[in-house]
């Protein structure tokens with residue numbers, strides 16, 4: 464039997480009750496806030512948000528194509544000087560602060576001691592499953608806006624019960640750990656990339672974070688770091704940076720990634736295998752969000768590739784949710800094998816900004832080419 468096209472796959476999925484009956488989407492619709500769905504969003508900092516009674520403040524869901532039952536994303540704004548309602552839920556969250564400053568108080572068990580940490584624009588933190596917490600805006604004059612990725616969709620598809628997810632008093636066994644301790648554990652992956660894995664539930668400022676190492680295999684002399692969190696099982700993150708005038712290698716892997724631009728200007732291309740001439744171009748700048756496309760029933764993933772056309776290094780934070788069913792398979796397109804149109808589009812885009820390409824001509828002909836580390 465031959466491989467199915469994406470259209471055939473989507474049509475076939477209409478016959479599966481669990482896909483047809485999307486309990487998670489029903490829940491999102493019941494929340495009364497905007498639900499945006501797309502491959503990419505230009506600026507989360509200016510996305511329209513509306514009053515959100517469950518959370519307090521204002522909010523919107525931001526659904527990325529391809530990760531429908533794996534993870535979801537939301538933007539939430541805390542008005543000046545105000546706080547959100549206390550929360551407790553069975554899903555995990557990763558939170559990135561888009562703007563403003565404030566604090567979060569958390570309590571591992573109801574009636575137990577409370578602790579508080581402060582955050583500001585560019586802070587990044589994790590909320591383990593079923594801890595109690597409350598967010599506060601520490602600025603009397605400006606709103607604070609956060610972006611979060613959660614594991615809620617999979618829970619809803621499994622349990623289909625809001626009370627079970629939001630009013631569950633089960634105490635997880637490691638709940639008394641100090642999840643937000645400033646003590647981070649660091650270890651390195653095996654060669655050749657020696658990626659640093661930084662284990663911490665709070666990173667004060669991802670823009671200022673300077674403990675990144677070369678990630679040679681993805682090209683462009685890029686830097687990278689992984690962030691793993693204590694008390695979380697299905698979410699983690701990584702952050703990458705690559706220099707002016709360069710682009711990374713195209714690659715494919717399962718969806719479930721929310722890519723947020725921290726610094727720089729450029730674009731990414733997304734394309735379905737076999738439809739290389741129908742690339743989606745996601746232009747980005749700080750505050751932009753995009754995903755990595757879809758996966759079909761055979762587990763074949765869309766490709767994506769990142770291009771820096773700005774005057775400063777491009778840095779992005781990627782929030783991951785692991786699929787319980789899809790193997791985390793990666794495919795990479797070497798520069799020597801890529802569609803020549805990729806290079807041409809890049810050089811045309813650079814010319815618009817008067818920036819010269821720093822891509823070494825040898826990288827297109829020598830498969831063993833290695834960038835010089837600075």
Ligand SMILES: [Fe+2]
Nearest residue numbers: 714716755767
């Ligand atoms: Fe990727």
